[in-house]
Structures are given as C-alpha cells and as structure tokens.
Amino acid sequence: MSEEKTTKEIFEEKLKEKKRIPLYNPDAIEKIKEGFDEWKNTKVREKDRENWEVTPYTILGSEIPRGMLYTPCDVADLDYEADVGFPGQEPFTRGPYPNMYRGRVFTIRQLSGAGSPEETNERLKFLLESGATGTNLALDLPTVQMFDSDEPESVGQVGTVGVPIDCVQDMEVIYKDIPIDKVSSSIVTHYPRNSMIIFPMFLVMAEKRGYDWKTLPGSVQNDITMENIVRRAPEYIPPADDFRIQCDNIEFLRKEVPRWNYITLNGYNLREEGTDEIMEMAVAFANGIAILEEMQERGYDPDWVAERMAFFWSVSNDFFEEIARLRAARRLWYKIMKYRFDSKKPRSQLERCHIQTSGISLQRVEPYDNVIRSAFQAMAAILGGTQSLHVDSYAEAYSVPLEEDSLLALRTQQIINAETQVTQVVDPLAGSFYVEKLTNIAESKVLDQLEEIEKEGGFVKAIESGWMHNKIASYIAKERRKIDDGTIKIVGYNYFRRPDVKEPPIKCQEVLEERRQRQIEKLKKWREERDNDKVESCLGAIVDACKSGENVTYKTIEAARAGATEGEMRRKFVEAFGMWKQPLVI
Amino acid sequence: MNEKKIKVLLSAYSLETHSRGIVTVASMLRDAGMEVIYIGNNRPEQIIEAAVQEDVDVVGINSMCGGALELGGELMRSAEEKGIKDNMAFVMGGIFPPEDEPKLKKLGFKALLKPGATSEEVVGSVKEVVEA
Numbered sequence: 001m002s003e004e005k006t007t008k009e010i011f012e013e014k015l016k017e018k019k020r021i022p023l024y025n026p027d028a029i030e031k032i033k034e035g036f037d038e039w040k041n042t043k044v045r046e047k048d049r050e051n052w053e054v055t056p057y058t059i060l061g062s063e064i065p066r067g068m069l070y071t072p073c074d075v076a077d078l079d080y081e082a083d084v085g086f087p088g089q090e091p092f093t094r095g096p097y098p099n100m101y102r103g104r105v106f107t108i109r110q111l112s113g114a115g116s117p118e119e120t121n122e123r124l125k126f127l128l129e130s131g132a133t134g135t136n137l138a139l140d141l142p143t144v145q146m147f148d149s150d151e152p153e154s155v156g157q158v159g160t161v162g163v164p165i166d167c168v169q170d171m172e173v174i175y176k177d178i179p180i181d182k183v184s185s186s187i188v189t190h191y192p193r194n195s196m197i198i199f200p201m202f203l204v205m206a207e208k209r210g211y212d213w214k215t216l217p218g219s220v221q222n223d224i225t226m227e228n229i230v231r232r233a234p235e236y237i238p239p240a241d242d243f244r245i246q247c248d249n250i251e252f253l254r255k256e257v258p259r260w261n262y263i264t265l266n267g268y269n270l271r272e273e274g275t276d277e278i279m280e281m282a283v284a285f286a287n288g289i290a291i292l293e294e295m296q297e298r299g300y301d302p303d304w305v306a307e308r309m310a311f312f313w314s315v316s317n318d319f320f321e322e323i324a325r326l327r328a329a330r331r332l333w334y335k336i337m338k339y340r341f342d343s344k345k346p347r348s349q350l351e352r353c354h355i356q357t358s359g360i361s362l363q364r365v366e367p368y369d370n371v372i373r374s375a376f377q378a379m380a381a382i383l384g385g386t387q388s389l390h391v392d393s394y395a396e397a398y399s400v401p402l403e404e405d406s407l408l409a410l411r412t413q414q415i416i417n418a419e420t421q422v423t424q425v426v427d428p429l430a431g432s433f434y435v436e437k438l439t440n441i442a443e444s445k446v447l448d449q450l451e452e453i454e455k456e457g458g459f460v461k462a463i464e465s466g467w468m469h470n471k472i473a474s475y476i477a478k479e480r481r482k483i484d485d486g487t488i489k490i491v492g493y494n495y496f497r498r499p500d501v502k503e504p505p506i507k508c509q510e511v512l513e514e515r516r517q518r519q520i521e522k523l524k525k526w527r528e529e530r531d532n533d534k535v536e537s538c539l540g541a542i543v544d545a546c547k548s549g550e551n552v553t554y555k556t557i558e559a560a561r562a563g564a565t566e567g568e569m570r571r572k573f574v575e576a577f578g579m580w581k582q583p584l585v586i
Numbered sequence: 587m588n589e590k591k592i593k594v595l596l597s598a599y600s601l602e603t604h605s606r607g608i609v610t611v612a613s614m615l616r617d618a619g620m621e622v623i624y625i626g627n628n629r630p631e632q633i634i635e636a637a638v639q640e641d642v643d644v645v646g647i648n649s650m651c652g653g654a655l656e657l658g659g660e661l662m663r664s665a666e667e668k669g670i671k672d673n674m675a676f677v678m679g680g681i682f683p684p685e686d687e688p689k690l691k692k693l694g695f696k697a698l699l700k701p702g703a704t705s706e707e708v709v710g711s712v713k714e715v716v717e718a
Contacts, residue, residue, distance in 0.1 A: 141651045145601045153600040153629065155660075156653025190603075234600045234627050273606050360606070364702040397681065397701040476606060477613035484705045493702060508683040513656075586596075586612035586624045 006454040007289065007340055008447050014339045020079045029076045036071055044068070057488045059361045059479070060316040062276035064441055070433035078436060083331070087426045089346075090338070092330040093439065094427035095385040096350040101423035105133075106381075107388035108413045109186060109354065113138035113163035114400050116515050117173035120163040124178060126403065130410060135178065136186040136390060138162035138400075139198070145233055146194055148567035149519040153234070158516035161400050162188075165198055166523050167565045171205035181211055185218035186354070190269070191227035192246035193237065195220045196553055197569045199249070200560035203257065219261035219310060219354075222249050224460075225287055228582065229468045230269045237573055238580040239463045245552060245573070247294045252553035254305060261310040263291070264354065268314040272360045274476035277314070277322070278442070281329055282449035283468070284311055285336065286459040289450075292341055302341040306348035315381045316358040317373065323429060324438035325446070326353070326384030332443050354388040355381040364397035365501055366492040375412050382416055383429060389413055399508035466583030473585040523565065530563030538562045539572050546576030592620040592716050595640055597633045598648040599657045607701070608648040611679060611708055618709040630661035638668050643716050647695075649680040655689055662694045675715035679703070 005013070040049060053065040067074070078084070085091055088098030097103055110127055112135070113120045124135045140162040142154035148166050149158045158164050163174060175185070187202060189195040199220050203213055224246050228239045236242075246263070253262035265288050267280035275283075288309060292302040311329070315322045333351035337343035357377035362370040371394045378391050391409040393401035401409065417423055429435045456462045482488045489495040538559035545552045559569055594615055596608055612622045625636050637645050647661065658678065665671040671694060678690060679699035687698055696718065697711040 141601045141603065141653075144603060147601060156656035157601060157651060160652030231603050232598060232605045232627050233603065234629075273604075274609070364700060399681070399683065473609055473613075476609050477617075480610050480613055480705070481617070494704075503684075510683070582626070584624055584626045586609050586616070586622060 006451045007336060008451045010340050011335060011447070018082070020077060020082060022076065023078045023080045024072050024076060026076075029073055032071055033073050036073060056318055056321075057482055058317045059483075059488060059490070060271055060276060060314065060358060061318045061321065062278045062445070064321060064438070064445070070437055072433055074433050074437040075440070083440075084430055084436070090349065091334045092350060093327050094430055096330065096352055096387070098426075100385060100426040101382075101417075102426075105417055105423060106386055106413075107134045107184070107354075108132050108410060109134040109136040109388050109390055110406050110410055111136045111138045111188065111356070111390050112401075112406060113174075114140075114161065115159045115163070115512075116518065117163055117165070117170045119159075120174050121176050121178075123403065123406075124174070127406065127410065128178070128183060130407065131414060132410060134184045134186060134388070136188065137174065138188055139194075140164045143198070143566065144188075144190055144194065146191075146197060146566050146570035148523065148565050149516060150523055151567055154516070156513075156516075158519055159512070164515075164519050165201065165566065166519065167526055167563060168201045168204045168208075168560055169522065169526055171201045172208070175202075175205060180206060180209075181215045181217070185216075186264075187218065187220050189220045189222065190266075191231065192222050192224055192242050192249060193227065193570065193573055195222035195249050196245055196556050197560075197566050199253075200553070200557040203557060204560045213257045215259065216257055217259045219264055220249070220253075221264045221266055221312070222246055223263060223266040223287065224463070225270055225283060226266050228463050228580075229283075229472070230266075230273045232582075235574060236580040236582050237577040239460050241546075241577040243290070243294070243460050247291060247298070248551045248553050250291060250295065250305065251298065251300070251551055254300075254308065258308070261308050264310050264312040266312045268312045268356055270472075271314045271316075272358065274472045274479070276475070277316070277325055278445045278449050279471065279475075280314065281325065281332075281446045282453060283459075285333065285446065285450055286453045286462070288333075289336065289340065290459040296341075302337070303343050303345040303348045306337060306341070306343065307345065309348075309352075311351055311353040313353055313355050313386075314358050315355050315377045315384070316361050317377070319376060319380050320429075320435060320438055321442070322377070322380040323384040324435050325442035326355075326381070326386065327427070327430075327435075328439045328443035328446065329353070330385070331439070332446055352387050354390070355384075355386040356390040357381070357392045359392050359396050362392060362394065362396045363490060363493050364503070365497070367394050367398065367504065367506060369492050370394035370396065371408065371412070374409070375416070378412055379416055379420075379422070382422060385427060395506050395508075398506045402507055466585065469583045469585045526563065527565070534562045535559070535564050535568070539564055539568055542569060542572040543576045546573060592644065592712065593640065593642040594620055594622050594644040594646055594712065595633070595637050595642040596622060596624045596646045596648070597636070598627050598650075599653060600627050600629050601653075602627055602648060602650055604650045605648075607650065607679060608646075611646065611648075611699070614705040614708045615712060617705070620709075620712070630657055631664045633661060634664040634668055634670065637665075637674060638670060642674060644675045644677060644712055646712075647676070647678045647680075649678060649682065651681075654678065654680065654682040655686055655693070658690055658693050658695065665694075675712075675718070677712060677715060679708075 087095035265284040271280035393405035
C-alpha cells in the first residue's frame, strides 16, 4: 500500500496538465478586489473586520471558518465547465440527472418496521397509500445482530425498534400484497453478514411469489463500516473476512439481482455515532475505493461494478455546509471514478445518495422543536440534490415513531416538494460565491481526510488498528465539552433553556412480551416442519465456502431456501472465521 | 486529603448496537475525575462478574432499544446471587418508556438517565448514588 499513490496524488498528477478556463475576467476580479478592500475598510465596523472569520460550532459540524461576505474573489479561478458544469453531466456537481426533481422527485422513503411482521406489513401499506414511493424496512435489534427471536439475548427486544425476521416466512408476511417489482424495497440489513443472511430470505420470498430476481429494485446496506466500526455487539468476525463477505454480496447481487443497489455506503451511522461530515464522506469513499479494487482483483470492470453503488448521508444543522458538501461529494466521486479507475461510463461516475435527517441533533427537551430542525435539514438535503430521503420523527429521543409521527415526517417532505416549489429549479444555489467556495473547501477536506486513511494503510487497516474507533471517541468527547460550555448552542437545551421545562406526554412504542412469544411459537413450528437434515447440510456448506474462498452468498441462498434461521447462519460465520476483538475506546 | 476515586463499570446488554451515549457518559465521568471501566456488550451475569472482579462503586448500564426491564431484572437477580446488590449502586441510561421508570427504580436502579442529560446531571447523580 505504501508505495501506491494516494487518491490525492493521482489527482494532482492527472489534473496538472489540464488547462483551466476561469469564469471571471481577471480584470474584473482585480477591480472587485479593490472595491472589496475599500468597502471593508470604510463601511464595515471594526469589530466585524476583526472577527471577519467566524467558526461555526454545531452538532456533527466540521468547524470550517466562514467569512462575513463572499465575492467572486473567493472563487476567482472557478472554471464553470470543470467545476460546476450541467446536471447529469460531468463533473455532476449540479446533480446526477439533467432534469433532477422535474423528472422524478426524491424518493420519500420513511424507515418503518416495528412490532410483528403483520403489523409492519400494515404500516408499509399505510405509508404507500399515503404517498410514500418506496419502502424502507427497519429490523429489530435481535435481527440486526443476527440473533433468533428465541435466543436468550433477545428477551425484551423482539419487535421493539423494528421488525423481527427469523426466516423466510417472516419475509412473506412483511411484503404480502406489496408489488416488489414496482415499489423499491430498501432493507436495512446494516452489516455484510446480516445482508448475506437476510437478503436471501427476501429473494426466496420473491421466487416463491413468482418474481424474476432480475426485475427487483431496491437496496441493502451491506457495509462493514456498520459492522466493525459503528456497531457494538457481543461478537465480531475479523474485519478482513467481513470485508470479503461484503464483496461476495456485491459480486452475487451485481450478477443475479442487477437492479439492486448492493451496498449503501453508510456515512450516516458513522457520523451519528460521532464524526464530522468530512470524515463521514472520507470513510465511505475509502470503502468504495477498497471495494472497486477488490472487484478488479476478482476480474471485474469497475465501471460495471460501480453503476449500482449508492451512498447514505446524514444531514445536520449547518445548512449551507450540508448543501455544499453534497455537491462536493458528487464532484469528488466522479473524479475518483474517472482518474483512479479510468471510468468511461457516466452512470458509474454518479454519486447517488439517500439521506436521513440527523437523529442525534434532535432533543428530548421540547420535542416539538425537532419538527423545525428536521424540516430545515430536509430542505438542505433537497437543495443539495438527494435522490431519496427519510425525515426523522420529532419523538426520536422517546421512542421509535408511531404511525402519526411517521405521517408528520412524510408530510414534511410533501410540503417541501409540493408547496415550497424549491424542486422546480435544478441546483438553485450554484453560482453563489459562498456555496461554490464552501463546495471547494468541502471537497478538498474530504480528499485530505481520505489521504490520511490511505496513509494509515487503507480502509480495512484503519479499522483493524482501532484508528477509526479512536477518532470517534475523541470526537464525541470534544463535542460533548463544547455542548457543556455552551460553545455549541442548542435551543431549549443549553440556550434559552426554561428552568421549569417538563416533558410532554409522548406515546411510545409498547414492548409486548406476547409478540416475542408469538414469534417464538411460529419459529418452533417452522423448525419442526422443515427438513432438518437438509438445513444442516446447507449450514455446513456455508462454513466450507467461508474457508475455501468461494462466494458465500450462493450458499446462504440455499440455506434460506431450506429454511435455515438467521441465528443458525450467524453461528456458522463465527465457526469459520473465529472472533475479532473490537477496540473498546472511550 | 485525597478523596477515594469513584470507580464506575460501564456496559450495555448483549445486543445493543448504539454506543454514542455510553461513550459520552464515559467522557463525562472521566473528566469529573472518576475511574471508568468500559466492557462493551455483555449478558447480565457477565456484567455482574466484571463488577465483582473490578470491585467498582457504580455499575452503569446502557439500554437504547428495549429489554430494559427484562434484562434489568436478570441483572439484579445476578447481583443478588453474588451479594453485591446492596454495596454497589446501579444506574441506567438510555431510552425507555416513561411508565417503566418506577418499575426500573423498584428493581434497584438508583438513578435513570435519559438522552440529553447534561454532564452536571450525569456526574451529580453518580456522586449522589455513591454517597447514598
């Protein structure tokens, strides 16, 4: 790795010869500069001159200093074609598609899933009937952690923050009557291993209903960042093996379910755990690069692989910073594809994303204030050109959203789309001296952060060494101190806090032990009715494939078909790879 | 004249995925001069074993996604068996329905911390339960 060039070095080499055509006339810039100095020295009061640059401190923000005013001088060498361009055309700063929201409005994809598979099916249908355009399935904690509902660790957590899925029959109930070839299904199978276990159950359900896998649209998360950095769990497999599992899924999906987004490179959860938005993007890009390199080694063309790569970002409070870096991300990913992987296919150069508003930015005190926070964040996501959006519920710090909370979040999106008219014009903030400058800064900061990861030995090494875990722990402590001393202002919490503030009554999701009991009974019956010898041999084949280097996803498909449960499959990975001790940094 | 450092063990139950809260609390307690031992995710009986081994003053549990009551019950049973229920203070932080709060108190959790608890509140309640 060390003798290989970093992404930044590759760019420098390849872009050095490129002639730039500045948008602004140098004479005009000279004149503006004179006028600006004159104005600053005569019209601006001394105090503002002295504090010209102010560093914004916000939750999950990056602390990029801001001037009081931006002029063409801040982007004097802006080259319209090279830096901004047209939407749907390189460098894609203005958006992945020419007509953006006029062609297709962002997918309204509210995360849902709580209670039993039956209740979840009702909720998905309710949201679709209310105008949601895709489904987004949240799994309960045991399912996320790959435990069956009847394992002792699952007590009290079955159906609490998502839906339980133990085996194929649960998938059949959840997606009953939903046309999965028309409505795209996002399944939040956070981890590579989880994706390898749960997604096959979806595919087996689909084949039982007569769908051809090749027609199915949707996405899984399948991200090692989630499994080995962000997540806490009782057991981990080694990062290098988990990275391979991630890539096995990608290889399988690209070939067998070609319309499916095989990975959602997850910046969101990493950032919400504790990083700024620069690190959020740098880590996701580092994983993206590592994947394409691995797939190249497996003999595939990066252009073929990358066309289904998708990203997942958090959008927090610093409004213009969020918009700018979403624009920057598209330009940077384009450059990575073009200059690092010699991409020829525009589709593979697109950085397409799903955005969720920031849950961490929401407060328990005065929860209704959160409606406003989420709405501004959603607006930033849309002005930044997202493809898909989830707005967090205001009651985030109390409970998973109930039906009326989900409706309010859905309405937030619909009001922005149908009433504010911001979606009529593509990339409306382009050309703002401020936004263009901030876009440039965000891009170069992400690139620098990416270089730091590359110099650490690359993405997987940065996990194995605990480098990432350290970064997160120190960010959390630093941010918390700034909230304590009031540097980061949170309205109602540490800024204008009312001394007598009381929590309003908020309805929470009920934890029902009978849900778990019902799930356990169903599972018991399932285990009795399946061919247990067949299940055993399929489970054994998973271990063999893990050890031999064959693509394991084909084996978990077989196991799901035979009726293996999630927990049964999970244990096979541990058996094959052994355990990894995650660095516990505080 | 040095006061004895308060020793705190922090853990979450096995399946808890989130850790931002517990890492935040760890940094608050450490900044306040306490000794913090973080053992990641564990079953209730494993948490109690560690508490005995480390001979801590306070056991802090994080629960964000349900199971607070059921697993809290197991934790306290295990603490009773090992005879530490009365000489260590148990504190829980996380997200739990308001109607569960009295039940958790009754189980033996001396303080319950919710999202948004300030450093002052967190440190204050740990000191309070130790002194009580």
